[in-house]
Amino acid sequence: MxxxxxxxxxxxxxxxxxxxxxxxxxxxxxxxxxxxxxxxxxxxxxxxxxxxxxxxxxxxxxxxxxxxxxxxxxxxxxxxxxxxxxxxxxxxxxxxxxxxxxxxxxxxxxxxxxxxxxxxxxxxxxxAELPPEPRLFRQIGLGAVTWSPLAPGPEEEPLPHGRPTAKAAGRRRALKVGELQPLAQRLGCSVCQLVIAWSLRAEGVSSVLVGAETPRLLREQLHALQVLPQLGPSTLQELETLLGEVAPP
CATH class of the missing domain: 3.20.20.100 (NADP-dependent oxidoreductase domain)
Known part of the structure; x- marks a missing residue:
């Protein structure tokens, strides 16, 4: 196709x-x-x-x-x-x-x-999984192709995600989309756009995989590029606190 x-x-x-x-x-x-x-x-x-x-x-x-x-x-x-x-x-x-x-x-x-x-x-x-192994970027310069760290829960906003292994999924904290909603509203974006932008900010990440079932969802996910400039140090710290163990090193 x-x-x-x-x-x-x-x-x-x-x-x-x-x-x-x-x-x-x-x-x-x-x-x-x-x-x-x-x-x-x-x-x-x-x-x-x-x-x-x-x-x-x-x-x-x-x-x-x-x-x-x-x-x-x-x-x-x-x-x-x-x-x-x-x-x-x-x-x-x-x-x-x-x-x-x-x-x-x-x-x-x-x-x-x-x-x-x-x-x-x-x-x-x-x-690579998120976060990627830092020494592969720091020592030999390998860029990482990864995905958003969050998968959707029941009746929640669709989020882009790969299909991680059971081992990888087990390491990820059960995070409700609602926990990120206030921060996303302050930034004027959706939770979907917020987590894609955060994933792109992780050290060594060159590209983030997204999945969209419709052109509308694809356009919404690509809008995450406009959220990137808003992720300053204080915003990143707040976001990484919410994300907990999936935050980049």
Missing amino acids: LGKILRSKGWRRSSYVVTTRVFWGGQADRGLSRKHVLEGLRGSLQRLQLDYVDVVFAGPRPGPAHTEGLDPTLRLLRLEELVRAMSDVIDQGLALYWGTAGGAPGDVMDAYAVARQFNLVAPVCQW
């Missing part, structure tokens, strides 16, 4: 950014081997009707690392295979950059080290 829209609009390719992620599929098509990466990305490009994507993410959504419990030597070999496959993908012009998704911070750091050791292409971003 996205490929058909992009082709019908005739927009300049340089005017938009498209990302995709490899790992999903049937059991035979799932994984991060060289075969899965190349075939998965080529299949994605065929469906998108594009020659290349701007960023390809490697891995499942954030959660327990898929390398947990592996023999250390096998783990490093798999990371090296992934980095080499991603470097080949970029050398072939199928993607411009690559990022990690679902990897533990140690895996991401090791993948970066492997890239530097063998003069391969290193990841530039991560698909």
